[in-house]
Amino acid sequence: MIKRSDFPILKRKINGRPLVYFDNASTVQKPGAVIKSLVDYYERHNANVHRGMSPLAAEVTRLYEESRQTVAAFIGAAPAEIIFTRGTTESINLVARTWGDRELRAGDIVILSLAEHHANIIPWLQLRDRIGIRLEYIPLHADGTWNMAAAKKLLDHKRAKLLAVSQVSNVLGIINPLAELLKLARCRGLVTLVDAAQSIAHLQINVQELACDFLVFSGHKIGGPTGIGVLFGRREILAALPPFLGGGEMIMEVTTKSFSVKEAPFRFEAGTPNIAGAIGLGAACRYLNKLDNRIIRARERELTAYFLKKIRTLRFIKILGTAKGKVPIFSLVIKNMHAHDAADLLGQEGIILRSGHHCAQPLHDFFQVPASLRASLSFYNTFQEIDFFVARLRELYQAFAIKPVKAFKKRAGF
Amino acid sequence: MDIYAQNIMDHYKHPRHNGPLAKADAKHRALNQSCGDDITVFLKFSGDKIKQIKFIGQGCAISQAGISILSEELPGKTKKEVLAYGFDEIKKIFGIAISERRYNCAMLGLQAIQRAIIDKG
Secondary structure: OOOHHHOHHHHOEEOOEEOEEOEOOOOOOOOHHHHHHHHHHHHHHOOOOOOOOOHHHHHHHHHHHHHHHHHHHHOOOOHHHEEEEOOHHHHHHHHHHHHHHHHOOOOOEEEEEOOOOHHHOHHHHHHHHHHOOEEEEEOEOOOOOEOHHHHHHHHHOOOEEEEEEEOEOOOOOEEOOHHHHHHHHHHOOOEEEEEOOOHHHOOOOOHHHHOOOEEEEEHHHHOOOOOOEEEEEOHHHHHOOOOOOOOOOOEEEEOOOOEEEOOOOHHHOOOOOOHHHHHHHHHHHHHHHHHOHHHHHHHHHHHHHHHHHHHOOOOOEEEOOOOOOEOOEEEEEEOOEOHHHHHHHHHHOOEEOEEEOOOOHHHHHHHOOOOEEEEEOOOOOOHHHHHHHHHHHHHHHHHHOOOOOHHHHHHHOO | OOOOOHHHHHHHHOOOOEOOOOOOOEEEEEEEOOOOEEEEEEEEEEOOEEEEEEEEEEOOHHHHHHHHHHHHHOOOOEHHHHHOOOHHHHHHHHOOOOOHHHHHHHHHHHHHHHHHHHHHO
16 A cells, blocks of 8 residues: 655655655655665674675675565566666666677667667767767657657668667656567667666566566666666676676686686676665565555556646646656646746745756757756655645746747747 | 745846847857756947946746846946856845855856956957
8 A cells, every 4th residue: 555654754844835746757755664774784784795704794795685686576587687786877888888889880870769868878979989889869759759660760770789768758758669669679689778767666667578688777766775776687698798897896816917707797796886775775676566566557647647637727838748658757848937947936835846858958859948847756646736736836827927938939839 | 925036027027138239349148058048148348347238048037037137237337347246246136045056047147248258358
């Protein structure tokens, strides 16, 4: 059962008003069980992993590896296929710098979509600058969905080598037809990477069913701590990859002249890892398992439907990405008002929102708006919170509405 | 609910000195890439003093009201005085509390003016 009381922060106030946390696509609030796992780790078990013969080291290594098993089971992977990283960004960079540097040649094509987060664009632009690959972007329809006909054409190119796309955009919230696209890519022999940074919080993910080569996400978006994330890599593909960072933990043997490396996943985890983070992420997965994804999805569908119904009563709001089948992530463009003003002023009322381009500038360019106001909900949000948000937004609009900004109107499509 | 101070909303809705200046002595366009705030200023000088400021732009209320206020307040000041202005002076001129997170919005107009002065030598 969904209980708001599981999340201690939801009790707090901002300027004397109840916290309405609508920034879950940025980071999700932490259940007490996760917070407790961190305190418990530092109070009772703190030691380094995989090192030394002491009972504490053994205990903490067991906890760390149990977390790897929990995380693996959470996405249907084997523990050896789970590499702990700092988050989605580091995971994608790891793939670009190991697999990309080794497997790609000048002129090879990496296919992204226009809706990608900068974390799934920049590492590939950097790779382009290093070795001269080409980037192609799957174009979007006006409703924010992938143009599948154009995607097929890109996949058909004989130099196409990698498909790297997000399952759910952090701006649009649209659930993309990922399985279909992955199948097309696989048939053509492309390697595939799924950015699950947003989808992991909403959808049941199984890497066996998706049959992707890589899948990446951040722990903090599912209630885990910040600074811990995951790179799933299919066993066969990880076995062939060179190490990423060099240092302790990842080596078998070192001499003054050479070194040999451990197998995956340890080969990719140089230095003392984020032990507390991994343990906290394990606790977050266990919390979500107990809640059951079907219950989370059902609740989020209700919230999505209610939000859309209410927001559509506001004629001065335009939603980016009008396609059906969304998780509760909504990016709004407000007539005559900049998103920063709305986020700032609604923030004073205790409503926590994100304004800007949400690290997806090419996508905002596509919609021809410089910025949007994003409300992203989680299963612990309520109808009352949506009502409060909509009422305050209406009030704010009335205070701002006089000045017609022609250029803005035209670009935003009002 | 608390909206911005009256003068900010007034300048935002009714910007002063809005529009280009054909025979400007200096001009500069300043952008906040991350949010799309966009201000182009046109300056006329009289000796070492600023004689006239006009601007075009779009963006949030703080940035747009801000440049409108500056277009009223800065003419008559010397270039040297204006170049020495910082966040403290802006807060004083705007007459409102500006949080750190709106620093870039608040400073954009001043930065455009200062850059125009510097580029002109």
